Amino acid sequence: MNPAKASGCGKVVVVSKRNPDQTRARILQAAFEEMRRNGFRAASVDQILADTGLTKGALYHHFPNKAALGHAVVDELIGASICHAWIEPLQSTKDPIAGLLQLLESIPPEKLAAVAQTGCPLNNLALEMSPVDDDFRQRIEAVFRAWREGVAERLRAGQEAGYVAADVDCEQAATFFVASIEGAMGLAKNARDSSVLLACVCGIRRYLESLRPAA
Amino acid sequence: MNPAKASGCGKVVVVSKRNPDQTRARILQAAFEEMRRNGFRAASVDQILADTGLTKGALYHHFPNKAALGHAVVDELIGASICHAWIEPLQSTKDPIAGLLQLLESIPPEKLAAVAQTGCPLNNLALEMSPVDDDFRQRIEAVFRAWREGVAERLRAGQEAGYVAADVDCEQAATFFVASIEGAMGLAKNARDSSVLLACVCGIRRYLESLRPAA
DNA sequence: CCGGGTTCATACTGCTCAGTATGCGAACCG
DNA sequence: CGGTTCGCATACTGAGCAGTATGAACCCGG
Numbered sequence: 001m002n003p004a005k006a007s008g009c010g011k012v013v014v015v016s017k018r019n020p021d022q023t024r025a026r027i028l029q030a031a032f033e034e035m036r037r038n039g040f041r042a043a044s045v046d047q048i049l050a051d052t053g054l055t056k057g058a059l060y061h062h063f064p065n066k067a068a069l070g071h072a073v074v075d076e077l078i079g080a081s082i083c084h085a086w087i088e089p090l091q092s093t094k095d096p097i098a099g100l101l102q103l104l105e106s107i108p109p110e111k112l113a114a115v116a117q118t119g120c121p122l123n124n125l126a127l128e129m130s131p132v133d134d135d136f137r138q139r140i141e142a143v144f145r146a147w148r149e150g151v152a153e154r155l156r157a158g159q160e161a162g163y164v165a166a167d168v169d170c171e172q173a174a175t176f177f178v179a180s181i182e183g184a185m186g187l188a189k190n191a192r193d194s195s196v197l198l199a200c201v202c203g204i205r206r207y208l209e210s211l212r213p214a215a
Numbered sequence: 216m217n218p219a220k221a222s223g224c225g226k227v228v229v230v231s232k233r234n235p236d237q238t239r240a241r242i243l244q245a246a247f248e249e250m251r252r253n254g255f256r257a258a259s260v261d262q263i264l265a266d267t268g269l270t271k272g273a274l275y276h277h278f279p280n281k282a283a284l285g286h287a288v289v290d291e292l293i294g295a296s297i298c299h300a301w302i303e304p305l306q307s308t309k310d311p312i313a314g315l316l317q318l319l320e321s322i323p324p325e326k327l328a329a330v331a332q333t334g335c336p337l338n339n340l341a342l343e344m345s346p347v348d349d350d351f352r353q354r355i356e357a358v359f360r361a362w363r364e365g366v367a368e369r370l371r372a373g374q375e376a377g378y379v380a381a382d383v384d385c386e387q388a389a390t391f392f393v394a395s396i397e398g399a400m401g402l403a404k405n406a407r408d409s410s411v412l413l414a415c416v417c418g419i420r421r422y423l424e425s426l427r428p429a430a
Numbered sequence: 431c432c433g434g435g436t437t438c439a440t441a442c443t444g445c446t447c448a449g450t451a452t453g454c455g456a457a458c459c460g
Numbered sequence: 461c462g463g464t465t466c467g468c469a470t471a472c473t474g475a476g477c478a479g480t481a482t483g484a485a486c487c488c489g490g
Contacts, residue, residue, distance in 0.1 A: 018456065018457070018466085018467060018468085019467095020466080020467065020468095023467080023468085037346060037347075038346075038347065039254075039256075039343060041254075041256070041257050042256050042257075042347075044446085044447075044448095045447075045448065045449090046446090046447075046448090054468080054469090055468070055469050055470070056448090056449080056450090056468095056469080056470085057467080057468045057469050057470075058467075058468050058469080059468095060448095060449075060450085061466085061467060061468065062467090065448080065449075066448065066449085117346075118346070119342055119345075123342065123401055124342050124343075126401060126404070126405040127334060127338065127339050127342050127343070127401055127404065127405070128254060128339075128342070128343060130404055130405040130407075131252060131253075131332075131333070131404075132252075132253065132257075137405060137407075140405055141405055141406055144402065144405060144406070169414075169417070171414070172414040172417055172418065173418065175402065175411055175414040175415065175418075176395070176399075176414060176415050176417070176418025176419070177418075178398075178402065179395060179398035179399040179401070179402045179411070179415050179418075180391070180394060180395045180398050180418070181398065182398040182401055182402065183338075183393075183394035183395050183396065183397040183398025183399070183401070184391075184394040184398070186338055186341060186342055186394070186397055186398070186401070187341075187359065187390065187393065187394045187397065189341070189342065189345055189346075190341040190342070190345045190352060190355055190356055190359060191356055191359070192345075192352075196390055196394070199384075199386070199387040199390040199391060200390065200391050200394050202384070202387055202391070203387065203388065203390075203391025203392075203394075203395070203422065204391075206422060206425050206426075207418065207421060207422045207425070209425075210421050210422070210424075210425045211421075233436085233437060233438085233485095233486060233487070234437095235436080235437065235438090238437080238438080259476085259477075259478095260477080260478065260479090261476085261477080261478090269438080269439090270438070270439050270440075271438095271439080271440085271478090271479080271480090272437080272438045272439050272440075273437075273438050273439080274438095275478095275479075275480080276436085276437060276438065277437090280478080280479075281478065281479085
């Protein structure tokens with residue numbers, strides 16, 4: 001019997017036997033974790049396969065080479081993750097400054113501790129790959145650009161609604177916001193100390209509140 | 216004849232024949248440049264030697280292994296560079312906020328363009344090596360700590376002199392300052408765009424000026 | 431001027447890694 | 461039910477890598 005049919009529903013989830021989509025997803029996920037540990041160039045294809053229990057035949061069936069695998073990790077996992085964590089939650093807020101602060105200050109301590117260990121996967125890859133692989137660089141840049149523009153757009157909306165001072169350059173402010181967050185994650189990662197993140201959240205709060213209209 | 220004696224001055228500079236200190240310095244410099252291009256792990260010992268015209272015998276005479284070479288680059292070149300660029304110039308200033316801004320805004324455009332290509336070597340190494348080599352991590356952390364403490368100390372002095380508001384946590388502010396700069400360099404490197412740096416300088420200016428005492 | 435430590439060059443080793451060639455069973459299609 | 465394509469496993473190759481073994485030229489103290 002076909003186990004896929006046996007599940008008998010529209011969204012079929014199969015563990016056993018042939019399931020190329022799931023196989024591809026497993027490779028992607030394991031590649032993401034290996035890249036988070038070791039970066040892209042030091043990421044071992046053999047290690048990724050050992051983690052998944054698959055073999056080279058599977059990997060090179062789904063991806064032409066290691067670079068394409070890395071590109072897919074950026075596009076499909078990291079890009080989606082950034083969008084989910086930093087852009088989508090802002091869509092519902094009227095006051096962008098309050099929204100951004102809420103985003104930062106509602107991060108649970110265990111998540112802060114995790115970030116202090118790994119840093120931001122996007123920035124890690126950016127600093128490693130941008131000088132040596134322009135294809136990587138452009139895909140990472142697309143994610144950064146979406147992030148910056150997502151924040152800038154909300155700031156502009158908040159500006160028209162009177163939550164942000166009229167003389168603020170919203171693209172500039174969004175760029176600085178993103179840069180500060182990435183810088184904070186990098187410092188915290190090297191220090192292995194989540195209190196660095198708390199210090200930077202205080203700094204960002206002070207900066208964001210300086211964007212308010214003069215009372 | 217000994218070419219060292221032939222130069223006939225106190226500060227002897229010799230190109231030819233035996234000069235172990237200069238040989239070591241050449242290796243260090245070439246290693247620094249190779250690490251700036253490729254990071255540490257992808258830095259090729261053979262490439263470093265090709266750049267210097269030396270061979271493995273020379274390198275492994277001066278350094279026990281590749282890791283020790285990397286450590287020396289951090290301690291002797293990068294650490295000194297950070298100190299020279301970001302800590303020493305502050306020592307003479309009374310007003311730390313003005314001093315820090317002066318430091319940022321007096322960077323010539325060609326230097327900004329260069330930074331937008333390479334990023335900050337310290338942060339590049341930090342993100343690459345901190346998860347995989349604790350010795351590297353601690354040496355990098357020492358540099359970051361000196362930087363943060365150097366800035367914090369000046370902020371405290373400025374606080375006592377009335378240039379900085381009394382309620383400012385100077386360590387926190389220094390941490391955020393360093394994080395913002397590193398974040399800005401990283402974003403600019405990936406975007407290959409020095410205007411990102413200008414945007415972040417504006418952000419840092421706004422932040423620093425928010426540290427002033429209420430008029 | 432002459433041993434001995436210093437400073438480097440040359441040639442080699444073993445390992446890790448991305449990528450390939452090939453084959454085989456399962457699924458799908460007529 | 462036969463054939464063809466898909467999905468993946470196995471075994472291998474060649475290149476690049478850090479590190480080593482060895483030796484030779486140099487410099488200095490005696």
